Amino acid sequence: MTDFIKRLQERRLNVWEQTKALLDAAEARTGEERKLTAEEEKTYQALNADLDLIDARVKELVEAEQRSKDADEAFRSLLDKEPSPEHQGGAAKGEVERVRAWLTGASGRSLDIRPQSPMPLDSRAALSKLTATAGGNTVPVSFYNRLVQHMIESSGVLAAGPTVLRTSTGEQMQIPKTTAHSTSAGIVAEAGNLPDNLPTFGQVSLDAYKYGFLLQVSHELANDTGVDLLGYLAMQAGRALGNGFGANLVTGTGSSQPNGVLTASTLGKTGAASVTGAPSGDDLIDLFYSVIAPYRQGSSCAWLMRDATVASIRKLRDNSGGAGTGNYLWQPGLTASTPDTILGKPLHTDPNMPATALAAKSILFGDFSTYYVRQVESLRFERSDDYAFNTDLITYRAILRGDGDLVDTTGAVKYFAGNAA
Structure with a gap:
C-alpha cells in the first residue's frame, strides 16, 4: 500500500511537470498568442482535475491503511492473541x-x-x-x-x-487582545524624559x-x-x-x-480593476509582504483558500525572469503528508472560504497561531x-x-x- 501511495505521489509530480510545460509553451509565444488556446485550456483543466483526483485518492488510501490496522486489532482481540506493540498502551486501549x-x-x-x-x-x-x-x-x-x-x-x-x-x-x-504595537524607540537627551511607548490592548x-x-x-x-x-x-x-x-x-x-478568522482579519491587498476578482502573481506577492516579517516567519504562517481558487493560482508566476517567465508561485508537496506551498509557505484549503469574485475576500495569509480556538x-x-x-x-x-x-x-x-x- 505504501509503495502504491509513493507511485501516486510520483504521478502527481509528473502531472505538475506536464502542466508547467503547457503553460511554459504558451508563455513562449508572443502577443495575444501567449494566451492558452481553447484546446490548451481544456488540457490544463484536465491536468488540474487529475491533480485533485490523485489528492483525493491518496487521502482515501491513507484512511484505508488506518482502518486495516483497526480491523487487525479487533481480530487479535477476538482470537485472544497478544496485541502487537503498536496497539499496546494503557490509556488509549482503555x-x-x-x-x-x-x-x-x-x-x-x-x-x-x-x-x-x-x-x-x-x-x-x-x-x-x-x-x-x-x-x-x-x-x-x-x-x-x-x-x-x-x-x-x-x-x-x-x-x-x-x-x-x-x-x-x-x-x-x-483573553488579552493586541490592537497596536509599541512604536520604535528614539534618541533621548541626557536626563531627558523617556516617552510613553506602550502597546494597546483590548x-x-x-x-x-x-x-x-x-x-x-x-x-x-x-x-x-x-x-x-x-x-x-x-x-x-x-x-x-x-x-x-x-x-x-x-x-x-x-x-x-x-468570530471567524476571515471576519476578524484585515485587508492586505485589493486586486486590480482590470480583472474580475482573481489575484495575479503580483497580488499574492504583495499580500505575502503585507504581513510583517515576525508573523511571516512563524511556524503557523500559511495560506488559506478554497480548492477552486487553487486551480487558477497554479498558473501564476513571479517576475524573477521577466514578466510571466519567472518561477511558479505554487509548488507541490514532495510527500503525501506535506502540504503544497505558495512562496514557500504551506497552503491549506477550506470549502468555507469564498470564491474569487468582485469584492470577495477569497484568500487569507498570515500567522494562524494568533487565532485562538x-x-x-x-x-x-x-x-x-x-x-x-x-x-x-x-x-x-x-x-x-x-x-x-x-x-x-x-x-x-x-x-x-x-x-x-
Missing part, C-alpha cells in the same frame, strides 16, 4: 474498550471523551499525521485523537495551526457555543464485531463537528457564534435505544462546545479582496 462498551449498550447512556492525558492549556493543532516509518505504528491512537484528527482534516483553520485552548468547563474566558471574550448532531445505526451493525464501528463513529462525528464548527471558524460573525475539553456522546424504537435503530448524539477569535488585530492575518467593480 478508552477504546470503554467506547466499544458504550456503543453496544454494555455501559451507561452517556459518555464523556477526554484527552488520554492532561493537556496544556494551549497547544497547536497537528498539521499532519506521522507515517508508519517515522514511528507512527508505535503510538496507540485513542478514540479522542482519531476524532480530532478527522475534525482537523475537515477544517482548514484547524489544520493551519491555530492556538487551541482546552478547558475543563465552559465559562466565558477573557479583550477577546471566548464563549463555549454548542455544536451537535445525531447519527443512527442499526442494532445489527452495532452488534457485528467484524465492523469497525469505532472508526466509523470517529470519522462521522469528527467530520460533522469539523464541518459545523469549522465553517464558523472561517466566516462566523462573532455574534452568538465564533477554545474547546471545552470533553466531547459528550449519548446513546438512545428509544428515540427510533419503531425502526430498531440506535441513535447517537455528539456534542462539542467551542469558540474562536483573533487575538492580534495588528495585521497578523490579512486577506486578499477582489476589486470593487
